[in-house]
Amino acid sequence: MARRPLFAVLLGGTALISATSALAQDGLGYDLGTLVLYGERSTDDPGRSNASVAVAEAEELDSPTIESWEDSFRRMANVNRGDFNESGFVIRGINSEGLTPGGLGAPLASFYIDGVQQTVEGTRRGFRGTFDVEQVEVYRGPQSTLQGRSALAGAIYLRTVDPTFEKSMKVQLTYGEDNRRQVGIAYGNKLSDNLAFRVSGEWSSKDTDLNYPSYQRFVRWDDYKTDDYYNVRGKLLWLPTGEDTTKVLLSYSHSFESPTDDNIAGINWSSSSPGYGAERGDVWGTIRPDVVAGIPLPPAFTEFPVFQDVRETTVDNFGVEITHEFSNALTLTAMTGWSRSVTDRHSINEGTPGEFMVTDGEFEQEILSQEIRLNFDNGPLRWVAGAYFSQEEQEAFRNQTILSFDASRNSASITNIAGFGEVSYEFAPGWRGIVGARVDYIDQEQRAFFASNGVVTTNTVNSFDDTVVLPKVGIEYSFSETQRFALTYQEGYRPGGSGIQSNNGALFTYDAERAKNYELSWRGQFLQDSLTVGANLFFQDWDNQQVEVYATAGDPTSAFVANAGRSESYGAEIEIAYEPTARLEVYGSVGLLETEFKNFTVGGINYSGLPFPGAPESNVAVGFRWGAETGWFANGNVNYMGRSMSRIEQGVARPLTMDDYTTVDVSFGYGFDSGARVTAYATNLLDEEYFLYESSPGGLATLGDRREIGLRLDYTF
Structure with missing residues (x-):
């Protein structure tokens, strides 16, 4: 299948690209090839989808300015990365983990790699690079009637390059500032007339550009100062009958990631902190935090590297995808996925001779999932019906010695069974009705244990099970082949649960949350499909939104979850792409967002009226791509990110x-x-300095990515 160059910014309410655009070569249009959606369950044709989806294709992902799949967000409206390593991605101001700690429990948005559902830790760290990646699709808003796992905030589908029956190979080498090195190799060929394979691998490393002088004596210093990543994967395509009507695709990947930490200490972090300008990342080192965030500490302690984690994650994914076409109208798909992530966490001084105040721990998460669905598409009637099952097991422990020996244990077992479906019918010329529903059963058991010096203070088991029905209704109107409106209503849900604050073992519980989403979308194509424009408006009404709160400012180990009685989010997205010639594409996007807690009080502080943490009120992107496969080429992108509120921390009535x-x-x-x-x-390029998070004025802050200049060599044959 011919792949078209990156032309699509998939706009607002849908992908604003015709599936095949065979246009006159003497006009403004060009043959753009075919774009296929992998995550859209109702159809793989973007010209028919009513999902709010943005797509980054292979040509964009191959750019050296896109180091990770999260970097592709720079072109998308209302999509951005989280505020630091221990958080997920953000869709319409909602973190994929929700506003809750992500170590245990169900996320608000799902992440899939080659159809395999990822764990929370596997989303934070694991598969990162974009070498030999075919496509990244970001679905905004609830995905309950079309997804295996109910995703209240949205979903991301990453698809690596599939095997073909033709020999292909490519090599990629990159070198940049701070000793950034990257190598990628991929090779594919056929083994027989009905069996093909593809193998690939990527490795990258980069030194930190921050200052950590007091950490250099620790044995884990080398691990801490270097951002290390690698991934190896293999895919096998089998055509049992020798025809494309039946396909079996097996995939396996193994990833490792150990990112550096971008937190720096400000002048008010401790009594001897030199301030942000020194870019001191050893915030728990010889800065002498005898007063940290306004809290006095014993003067005998001059450093606390026990609080500085070094985290390394390995992720293994295995998937089996089977598709069978009964006819041109009816297709069966079965997707089996297994993912396991293991995150080691050690304080930077753990294992260093003479160090007794240390921390060590581990997160282990595993998901086994099975999805089966039928797709029917025949003229005015389209429908999808599916069943889903998943079993998730999570284990975590943390041992810490300071003035006492504290041991915490958390675990969870989550069973999810669901039936989902959606029907779309053209009941009159240009008019199409949409009805869908999801029946979701969740059985969740969470266990929490905490002991200090052998004295057990928390030892609980919390069970939660629920069956919910999530509806979807909508209507579509196409007043021409290239103009369409859609109005939809859809509900989303996430179960409640419990946990403990890892710093003191305090138990907390929280209720289930629900959201109602209203969305109006429009897409249009002009100038013989060389110009695509689309927009959508959305309003989301939340009940019992789960919100993370830091009991101690700047201390993630003090986090707990509370419920906001009611909250709202609404906004708009518009995305435009124009290809005036075969060698030039220009694009732009605008995302507008308003979020507000309508009723939220915790710890004696009323946060009502405040926006959601980490929810930028606007973002704008403009850019261009010029050139072809041979000869000179150039690309540029300008991305503006509006203001956002930092995290909610107890005792801070108005977060920064x-x-x-x-x-x-x-x-x-x-x-x-x-x-x-x-x-x-x-x-x-301009080395803009910006913060993604700040605990208090001049306290602890997380720096955004700094400038990097480098050179890349690609060779394809």
């Missing part, structure tokens, strides 16, 4: 507001007839 910021990414190079391409690049 993060300033807006603008970043510029550019690249240019030359493609040779031999298949080689050389690219010079710069990310954050």
